[in-house]
Amino acid sequence: MSVPSFQALSTDQVSIEEINRRPIKITSVLIAHQLVLIPLYFFLPFWIFVFNSTVLSLVYLSQVKNKFNLIKGLKVILTLVAVAGVFASFHRLAGRDAGVSLIAIMYGLKIIEIESKRDVYILMLLGFFLLLATFLFSSSALIAIYQFIPVLAILYALQSIHRIDDGNSYRSTGVVSNRITFFNSSSRYLFSQLVKYLMLALPIMIVLFLFFPRLSGPIWKMPGNKNATSGISETMTPGAISSLHLSDEIAFRAKFYGDEPTGSEFYWRTLVLDTFDGLTWTHVNNVISDNWAKERNSPFQKIKTIEKIKSNQSTDLSTDTNRNYRYEIALEATQQNWLTFLDKPSRVISIAKVLNDASVSTTRKLFARIKYRAESQTGLSFNKVLQSRSLYTSLPKGYNPRSMSWAKKEREKSKTDEQFIQSILKKIHQEEYFYTLSPPVMDENTVDSFLFDEQKGFCEHYAGTLVFLARAVNIPARVVIGYQGAEKNLLSDYWIVRHSNAHAWTEIWFAGKGWVRVDPTAAIAKHRIEEQLLTDYAQRGNLFESFEFDSINVGDIPFSKQFEFWLDQLDSGWNNWFLEYNLILQKQLMTSLGLDKLSREQIALLSLLAIIVFMLFINMNWRFKKGKTSILFIAIRLLNKKLSKYNIKIQSNHGFDEFLSHLKLGNTHPINDSSQVKLSQKSIRRLETLLQFYLSIRYSQNNCSIEEQKAFYARVKKLKLSRSAK
Amino acid sequence: MLNEKLNEILDTLSNIILGKPEQLKLALVCLLAQGHLLIEDLPGMGKTTLAHALAKILGLEFQRIQFTSDILPGDITGSSIYKRSNESFEFHKGPIFTQVVLADEINRASPKSQSALLEAMEEGQVTADGNTYELPNPFFVIATQNSFHQIGTYPLPESQLDRFLIRITLGFPEREFERKLLSGNDSRKQIAQLQAKISTDELKTAQRNIEEITVSEALYDYLQDLIDATRESNQWSHGLSPRAGLSVLKASKAWAFLQEREFVIPEDIQAVWCAVTEHRLLNESMDKSYGKGFSNPVKNLLQQVAIPR
Structure with missing residues (x-):
């Protein structure tokens, strides 16, 4: 009785027509329908949810509760309202948001039209399509996992309208169809069958996922809707921004192999701003570094080739901080060309181009998540000789005269460049300089205005000012944009860097030392930092040296934080294992399996073959489980085949004795009596002796031997049937 | 030889109980399988006639106990009465000490009296005042029962229904048979004229032969x-007990014997299935659907479970 109902259901009980006439179990269909729509509501205007819910309640009341009938004209009105609503929201009907909104609302309306089974099929199959539409907005792991629920619901709905053992079956309750009958034993049975079939489909899914030929990139790209405001931008205009909103979105995740950096080492360098026009800092220098070379025997040979800096490391600032970090960064799409590294990289991927200011850019903008490995050494000087000195000392004429003269006066007081920079930092630390994310708007001479009047600002103001002051006295200096700090996912071993970690600092050229990182923002006294910022961005605590930042252990993290970590871990794993599985990784897998010599077509063919073999195997397994004595079973199958030519059927619940008596009456096929072929008397006699033989070997003794089974098979094989002469 | 006689008995009976050949056959099967028979029907459907005729034609000693609400256990099994002559109590055997007992309208008696009968049925003996009295052999109880919803009845509990091997329902006769009934002879007279067609020894032989009928693994x-299907289904509060399974087997062996076959085939099981299991698988809708042609879940099971080939 492993799979009884399908085998046991004899068609004499219910005809196909009768099944089609049965009322549709609409409740499970409606539930599946809504489950499909739910994730979309997070990305679409709220009114669509309200609209669809109204439609649902209308349909529920009219179809399920039979409270009233929907008039035909309503459909037209609702459709027009829906289209108008979408147009009003987006001012167009095409594009991702408007398009998906239109589809979602039309899909929501579709339930009005359910009249026959065919409508349900269409509705449910469209459901599968809509499940994919959600991925246009997000490929988050939670959504992907959620999508299994509507998939199950759709399959359940399809199965429940397909089942033929409805009504008076011993498995069903015989409850009137529209009532919700969740998890009575018949639903449970249906569900367990469903799960069983899905488990069988699982290996097929895995094979297809692993081996189905992949494209090197996505087939199409959706224009992203990432706000340009979050994260870092390629220019910096300190005076113009009066309020900086930092988003909590993730910029990238980093995983270290071996040593992990500590506290003040978390300066993630992204790009260098070298030119100031009086208001805005921009990046101009695109000279490719000449001390980079390809390295042949890199450890990551199959994926990426690694380049290494050929620099004289003996000129480093201090030897004790000269530590080497190996890490991997999973950078979210930035829409820019810049890659981020921990300070200055010593090894990067070969497809990137390394500029001589130690920033790294790619040839194409990063529209998708990218993952790369790199190495960094702290205190790496990178350039031995200062190139393009004039670029790093030039300032626009006529701007910020007060700062200019102040800088010159201050430089005269100091013996060296370093002392000069130190004195500026001291000024920032000791005088009333504040760190705030909502600084006042500065006037045209932004540096003057900030340095002498307002004295309030965030990292951009401080970095810009320091570089300006350095350049004013002909010290080469530049602004560096990147991220500062990182938050470790305490449940795992990687670090999370968010857009709120975005930071700007400076690099100053000191003769004999090279480019040295100087972060003026860190010089601000702790008590002059907005308290709100300290609590909000606790992970940046290291920035302000005197700020006490207790190390926390997992036990102390509040539950919400743990959940956040867990969620991020899930997303990161999802990215690593599924979304990142691309052409390259597939090739890698093929190579490790020794399949790399096959063409795509051959691999597709092979995986198809594997699936077919698997399905055949399952099929055979089931068949033989059913027919416990396999030879007899095959013989009966052969007999059935022979009889089917005459449109005669042995019902699965009829014994052969009963079948014979039916046969003699000329009535064995209750569905379609007219197509019944009358067998000749001779044939009937032959059948009778054959089946009597079967009965005797099967029932007159404890068990029938293999020889008897073979004998029966031979007799079935020899059996010749003919029509009655009439 | 034995079979011929049995078929003859069936023929004779069907002249008295008209249009119910299947029920008659099942009644005989019940007797041959050494089980007890429960006839459940409305009053006046011929329950008593069937019981009476069956006893008579088999040449068995027959007693009838009319169950009423005030019947006492002693009225059934017998009671000890003080006898002055030898100054001691003497056990007077009750009506149950006979080969065929017709327990009429068993569900009108109090549960206490019902269980007195059913205990005797189960154990084949009666114990009174510390003495055990064997019941005769063959011992066959035909109990009749009114439908549940009749007023003044104590429905038999499920555990006691299980004691009956077969339950049959006679049902209304078809039009042509009812006409015959109306126009024909008085059935009481016919029964009075009946001759025993089979000896007690022959009956015992038949019962022994039935036990030896082959049942295959298939x-x-x-x-x-x-x-299993009854147990997996949710139409009944619980599935069939192992005892019920044994009962089906016993009855289908007897059925096979009546078909003059030495082994049981699936059709034999199908033939006795409803009569053996229906009263053990009760649900609420059953008695309401009496005679209204409602789909019968026990019968549907036969259509849904395939015969292993």
């Missing part, structure tokens, strides 16, 4: 599939 498979 048939056990089918029977177990059916029993």
